[in-house]
Amino acid sequence: QLQLLESGPRLVKPSETLSLTCTVSGDPITNTIFYWGWVRQSPGKEVEWIGSIYFTGTTYDNPSLKSRVTLSIDTSKSQFSLTLTSVTTADTAIYYCVGGRGIGARPRYFDPWGQGTLVVVSS
């Protein structure tokens, strides 16, 4: 059964860079049906897609975050990663890694979701 597990610092200072990694187990990260991605949920429960990446390295970006987001993938480690630069308190959220199911060469729905990791931006 496919499982996703987020890891990374839980506290980041304003203006610095947030970095998270998701480890994939139970299915090859090179499985062609998956578009690996990141979704976050604010304390007010608003849910926002951050972006997705295919095992080839092709990325799909949220235009509202694109200038600050970098996605990468390491198939040898079965991991994909998120970096978000110049963070502010508005970036405080639970960050989930997700397995996006693809149709027509784009992610169309997310299943499964990781357990999520709370990242707080504070000095």
Place this chain on the structure above:
Amino acid sequence: EIVMTQSPLSLPVTPGEPASISCRSSQSVQHTNGYNYLAWYLQKPGQSPQLLIYLGSNRASGVPDRFSGSGSGTDFTLRISSVEADDVGIYYCMQALQAITFGQGTRLEIK
């Protein structure tokens, strides 16, 4: 950006009674291939969201058949035929025709 609007935002339901949640998009989420790129998720208390419905009306694996999705274009509905205590949580719709966006969530509670 396609804006997703859910209603109601809060839904108190008596166990055994039906429930429905509406999701409307600011523009059609139907692709030229006929698929509606609309999914529904349930986030139970203390858990990650879980997929309920994809492509507008397809139940995800393991989802009870009391859950159903319908609609096309800009108007979609999630129905629960007979609410159980385990259905409590926040329900989200999500479109994936363009850059993915979510609705604001509907909190279902038991009366």
